[in-house]
Amino acid sequence: MLPDPAVSALRAVHRAAAELRRGTPVLLRSGEHSLVMAAAETVGARGLAEITGLAKSPPVLLLAPTRAAAVAPVPALRPVLGAEEAAVALRLPQALLDPATLRSLADPTLDRLLPEGARTERVPAPPLAAAALALAKLGRLLPAVIAAPQAPPRDGLPRPDLLAVEAADVLAYPASAATSLRRVAEAAVPLEATADARIIAFRAADGGIEHLAILIGQPEVVAAEGRAPLVRLHSECFTGDLLGSLRCDCGPQLRGAIARMATDPDGGVLLYLAQEGRGIGLVNKLRAYTLQDAGLDTLDANRALGWGADERNFLVAATMLDQLGIHRIRLLTNNPDKLAGLAACGVTIAGREAHEFAPNGVNDGYLATKAARFGHLLALQDEP
Numbered sequence: 001m002l003p004d005p006a007v008s009a010l011r012a013v014h015r016a017a018a019e020l021r022r023g024t025p026v027l028l029r030s031g032e033h034s035l036v037m038a039a040a041e042t043v044g045a046r047g048l049a050e051i052t053g054l055a056k057s058p059p060v061l062l063l064a065p066t067r068a069a070a071v072a073p074v075p076a077l078r079p080v081l082g083a084e085e086a087a088v089a090l091r092l093p094q095a096l097l098d099p100a101t102l103r104s105l106a107d108p109t110l111d112r113l114l115p116e117g118a119r120t121e122r123v124p125a126p127p128l129a130a131a132a133l134a135l136a137k138l139g140r141l142l143p144a145v146i147a148a149p150q151a152p153p154r155d156g157l158p159r160p161d162l163l164a165v166e167a168a169d170v171l172a173y174p175a176s177a178a179t180s181l182r183r184v185a186e187a188a189v190p191l192e193a194t195a196d197a198r199i200i201a202f203r204a205a206d207g208g209i210e211h212l213a214i215l216i217g218q219p220e221v222v223a224a225e226g227r228a229p230l231v232r233l234h235s236e237c238f239t240g241d242l243l244g245s246l247r248c249d250c251g252p253q254l255r256g257a258i259a260r261m262a263t264d265p266d267g268g269v270l271l272y273l274a275q276e277g278r279g280i281g282l283v284n285k286l287r288a289y290t291l292q293d294a295g296l297d298t299l300d301a302n303r304a305l306g307w308g309a310d311e312r313n314f315l316v317a318a319t320m321l322d323q324l325g326i327h328r329i330r331l332l333t334n335n336p337d338k339l340a341g342l343a344a345c346g347v348t349i350a351g352r353e354a355h356e357f358a359p360n361g362v363n364d365g366y367l368a369t370k371a372a373r374f375g376h377l378l379a380l381q382d383e384p
Contacts, residue, residue: 217267
């Protein structure tokens with residue numbers, strides 16, 4: 001039986017992202033273009049040597065424009081090269097092509113940018129630059145890669161056996177992985193707020209990390225009878241959900257949603273999504289916390305790392321609801337983007353129910369940023 005091309009593509013992207021996390025270069029391809037690349041935060045001396053040996057031109061550092069603006073500011077009187085592009089390319093002096101310097105250029109939480117007197121040069125980004133940064137993001141790495149176009153084969157010379165992946169498959173991966181989600185396990189799990197709870201695990205075809213649905217009562221039956229069960233989309237938060245961090249309101253939102261569904265006559269579904277830190281991952285969220293402690297708010301900290309303000313994929317939630325047979329919902333949220341995102345994925349929103357918790361003295365600024373810059377519908381009033 002021939003392998004499914006769609007599944008093979010998902011697995012190739014998953015493997016390539018894993019290679020980048022290990023510091024191993026990969027080959028990104030599209031038609032006549034081939035780009036040898038590695039993640040700036042994980043590549044070592046051997047990986048850099050492999051890239052140089054395969055390159056037809058000196059490698060460049062590819063950064064998100066927001067990060068490039070800090071690393072290599074453009075004079076105000078000169079147009080900003082690549083301001084509308086997904087990636088900015090910097091040519092580094094040979095002396096700076098070392099792992100430690102690349103990590104410092106990728107990560108704004110490290111102590112330094114460039115040695116005194118050293119300069120970078122902005123150059124045109126090579127083909128496939130946007131896909132290269134997207135692949136790094138899929139590995140939950142900083143969107144910063146060292147890359148060069150691949151040179152033609154040289155007869156008689158050995159070539160490193162690099163994993164190759166198609167750029168189109170990388171760019172299509174978020175949607176492809178979401179729509180391939182399938183139920184893989186289910187169990188009754190009595191909870192503190194209610195004994196009538198089940199957890200269903202969903203896994204994508206690439207075998208990646210699972211997403212979970214926590215069902216309170218019988219929401220599938222409620223949906224089949226034509227009513228709209230209560231649904232909450234909750235992105236996992238290790239620090240808030242498990243440790244009780246005061247920096248966010250995730251823990252109270254998680255437990256509050258389950259308690260609310262336990263008292264709702266129609267029960268509900270809490271989709272526990274593996275999208276930590278609005279999709280940037282736990283390590284990058286901790287980096288963002290460091291930048292917040294230095295004065296940035298949540299949105300600007302994410303952008304300083306090279307990520308978007310919100311990198312979550314709501315198609316994941318829509319696919320899970322479809323697998324559950326739930327297509328019309330009441331959404332428990334303060335976030336208009338969730339309403340719009342689910343609606344765009346074909347979910348009918350019968351209504352919104354607010355889900356707000358008072359500031360705790362530590363997360364006041366975090367909640368204010370949610371309201372002012374993310375558009376969350378928050379009253380931000382202390383409870384009497």
